[in-house]
Amino acid sequence: MECGQQLSMLKKFLEMQFIAIELNLYLDTHPCDRDALNDFNCAVDMLTKHKKAYEEEYGPLFNFGFGGHSGEPWEWAKGPWPWEL
């Protein structure tokens, strides 16, 4: 089913997001750890890459402010929603 492909692309994005959030929380209390900062910046770059790839294929992950313009017709309200994947 097509959902399987969508889910696997989404998982790549989510994995990188998880790494970014964990490093974010760590850096909140260890702001001078240069290794962690480098890891964080790498994770953010990868995250951006995965996000772009996913959105090109399956539509926006955010309704506005963090993506591009909407294609026609309006893409945001189109399923499947996260709990339907």
Add this chain to the structure above:
Amino acid sequence: MWIYEKSLERPVTISRPDPAFAKLVITQYGGPDGELSASLRYLNQRYSMPTDKAKALYECWHRILQAKLILCEYLYIPAQP
């Protein structure tokens, strides 16, 4: 301030219905020490935190809401055959 991302932190799959476990999930969702109260606690406590580091507690609130949405999905998703 509030941004919804069209994905879960982690996808959920349910292999069989389990009412006993569902009861635990509901308690974790909205019970006395559940995610609902924890998320509001983190969100509100940050105002009186003395340092910037501690104010970043706000991010824990974000994590907890994510956990909450995952729990919510556990309750919603029908078991896969």
